[in-house]
Structures are given as structure tokens and as C-alpha cells.
Amino acid sequence: MRHPYPVFYKITALLSFLIFLVLTPGAQSRGRTEQGRMPPEKHAAKVRLPRGYRPFPTRVKYFRGNGINVDLFAGEFAQGAAAYAEIYIDPSAENGSLQVHRLELEKKSVPVTKMEWGYRAVMAISPETAPGIKKLKVEYSIGGAVRKEEFSFQVQSGDFLFSRRALDLGNYSDVDYRLKPEELRFIEACTGKKKKVFGTKSPDRLRASFSHPRDAHHITSPFWAKRLIMRYRKNNGKKVRFPDKINVHKGIDLRGRAGDPVYAMAGGTVAIAEPMYYEGNFVVIDHGHRMFSLYMHLGKIAVKEGASVRAGDRIGSVGSTGLSTAPHLHVSLMIQDVYVDPMSILSLPLRD
Numbered sequence: 001m002r003h004p005y006p007v008f009y010k011i012t013a014l015l016s017f018l019i020f021l022v023l024t025p026g027a028q029s030r031g032r033t034e035q036g037r038m039p040p041e042k043h044a045a046k047v048r049l050p051r052g053y054r055p056f057p058t059r060v061k062y063f064r065g066n067g068i069n070v071d072l073f074a075g076e077f078a079q080g081a082a083a084y085a086e087i088y089i090d091p092s093a094e095n096g097s098l099q100v101h102r103l104e105l106e107k108k109s110v111p112v113t114k115m116e117w118g119y120r121a122v123m124a125i126s127p128e129t130a131p132g133i134k135k136l137k138v139e140y141s142i143g144g145a146v147r148k149e150e151f152s153f154q155v156q157s158g159d160f161l162f163s164r165r166a167l168d169l170g171n172y173s174d175v176d177y178r179l180k181p182e183e184l185r186f187i188e189a190c191t192g193k194k195k196k197v198f199g200t201k202s203p204d205r206l207r208a209s210f211s212h213p214r215d216a217h218h219i220t221s222p223f224w225a226k227r228l229i230m231r232y233r234k235n236n237g238k239k240v241r242f243p244d245k246i247n248v249h250k251g252i253d254l255r256g257r258a259g260d261p262v263y264a265m266a267g268g269t270v271a272i273a274e275p276m277y278y279e280g281n282f283v284v285i286d287h288g289h290r291m292f293s294l295y296m297h298l299g300k301i302a303v304k305e306g307a308s309v310r311a312g313d314r315i316g317s318v319g320s321t322g323l324s325t326a327p328h329l330h331v332s333l334m335i336q337d338v339y340v341d342p343m344s345i346l347s348l349p350l351r352d
């Protein structure tokens with residue numbers, strides 16, 4: 001539900017932060033492969049979904065370079081979506097050994113993972129990038145000098161919501177409201193832990209499987225929805241308004257009743273499993289290569305820090321802890337410091 005998420009609050013600048021069906025959206029799109037270069041069965045990431053929910057079908061852009069092929073996948077090539085690249089040697093042109101030295105999306109380096117068949121990479125199309133032509137650059141070699149290729153593709157608008165009705169968040173709208181010293185100390189400790197975790201560079205831990213985080217799909221607040229937060233000073237019971245602040249929702253809210261299950265969206269290691277001030281009972285999974293999924297306001301936490309999880313493992317239950325007014329699940333997905341719509345990974349046909 002509408003939980004207050006006071007991004008306007010200074011300290012949160014650092015916050016920046018069953019019935020399942022097994023479907024294979026990747027396989028469907030592979031059927032559209034122009035030249036049938038890639039057998040679809042190799043490319044079917046298992047995706048566990050609640051009944052009745054389908055992610056966007058996978059789209060693919062095929063790029064051809066000097067001796068290499070790059071296939072770029074996404075549910076939508078749009079602001080705030082995750083994308084997935086496979087880089088591999090063009091068998092009709094070369095038979096050496098491919099080395100990818102650097103991959104860049106819009107001048108930002110993207111970590112790659114060497115696989116038996118080539119290289120793979122998961123990347124974020126920033127919700128803040130302007131719609132239009134984006135550039136993917138690859139630096140590589142095939143047994144000789146370094147080669148460079150640059151590929152272009154179109155990014156659409158994410159069509160994010162902007163609610164102009166200002167929300168009164170009580171204490172958090174009151175410019176004179178001050179947290180207690182122990183609250184400030186707690187927030188500081190939480191901030192320190194998050195900073196450490198989100199700065200961790202661990203190896204790629206993704207497997208070719210993803211899961212919806214719930215057993216039912218109902219979004220109560222969409223990704224990157226912007227809304228206005230009231231600010232005022234109370235003067236003899238009257239609210240004297242200050243300019244509103246814009247709040248950006250850096251994840252999605254999913255409906256749920258207290259106690260409903262919450263699942264890991266992808267494989268990884270539990271990096272945070274503890275209560276925090278804003279997030280309440282908070283679980284963060286490190287998927288490697290600086291990709292993290294975040295699960296907030298949990299009723300119960302069912303995993304321990306350091307544990308390995310697979311996609312679809314139960315990590316806790318829906319609750320209303322932290323800065324939340326009613327039970328719901330807030331999920332965020334951060335890829336190399338950029339928030340994307342967490343549902344967008346369900347369209348990626350990841351390959352092991």
C-alpha cells in the first residue's frame with residue numbers, strides 16, 4: 001500500500017537506495033531468431049510466476065561485429081529495465097578464443113562473466129537516462145590485437161507515473177520534526193551497513209532461473225512513480241505549507257497479507273537479514289557483479305546473513321515493519337548502483 005518512503009529526508013539519500021507455473025518466456029522469443037544460430041533449449045531461463053501473471057515477452061537485438069555476435073535481450077528496451085547481453089564468437093568468421101576486455105553501456109562499464117560459450121552480462125537501463133539512441137561498446141580480442149565495436153539501440157520512455165496530489169506524511173512532512181538520538185544512531189548504523197554491502201563486488205552468482213517474489217501479482221505502487229510530499233510547519237495548529245518535495249519510488253509495492261510468503265527473485269547470497277529503521281525487517285540478496293535485490297517491511301525473516309539462496313526460496317513473510325502503514329512487500333532491484341523495475345529481470349533468458 002502507500003507507505004511513506006521519505007526520500008526527501010536527508011539521511012535517506014544514502015538509502016539510494018504456492019502455486020507457481022514454470023514458464024519459459026525466453027524460449028518463445030528465441031523462436032524468432034532470424035538465423036536459428038542459437039538453439040532455443042539452451043536459452044530457457046526457468047521463471048517461477050504466480051498464476052495469471054506473465055512478464056513482458058523477451059525481445060532481442062542482434063548485433064554483428066568483426067568476428068563477434070552480441071545478442072541483447074530485454075522485456076522492454078525502456079527506461080528502468082534490466083537488459084542481458086550474450087557476447088560470443090561468430091563461428092562463420094573466426095575460430096580463435098574470444099577475450100572480452102570491456103563492455104560499456106552509455107560509457108558506464110558493465111561487468112562480464114566468462115562462460116563456456118562466450119560472455120554474459122546483466123545491465124541496467126537507467127530510469128534517468130533520456131529516451132533515444134543508446135550505445136553499447138565492446139572491446140575484445142580474438143587471439144590478436146584489440147578490436148572495438150559500438151552498437152546502437154533505441155530506448156523507449158518508461159512512462160512513469162507522476163501523482164501531483166501532495167501526500168501528508170505526518171511527522172515526516174513536519175519540517176520541525178526531529179528524530180530521537182537513539183533513532184539517529186540506529187539510522188546511522190543501518191546506513192553504514194548498507195553502504196558496505198552495496199559497495200561489495202562479488203562474483204556473478206546468477207543461475208538461469210528467476211522467480212516472482214510473491215505467489216500473487218498485484219502492484220499497489222509502480223516502479224519510479226513520483227509523488228509530491230507535503231512539507232509544513234505547525235503554527236498554533238495551522239499548517240503553514242513549505243514547497244512540496246518530490247518522492248521517487250525506487251521499487252514496486254506488491255499487495256500481500258501479513259504472513260504471505262516472500263521469495264528470492266534470483267540466486268545469490270544473503271547480504272542483509274535484519275531490522276532497519278526505514279526498511280523494517282529487511283533482506284538483501286547479493287547476486288554478484290553488484291546486483292542486489294531488496295525486500296522490505298517483512299513480517300518475519302526466514303534466512304540468515306551469509307546463506308546461499310536460489311530463485312524461489314522462501315526468504316520471509318509479508319509484514320508492515322519499518323516505515324510502512326499496512327502490510328505489503330516492497331521489492332527493489334539494483335544493478336551496478338542503478339534501480340530498475342524488479343519485474344524486468346523475469347524477461348531475461350539467462351544462460352548458464
Ligand SMILES: [Zn+2]
Nearest residue numbers: 251252253330
Ligand atoms: Zn514501496
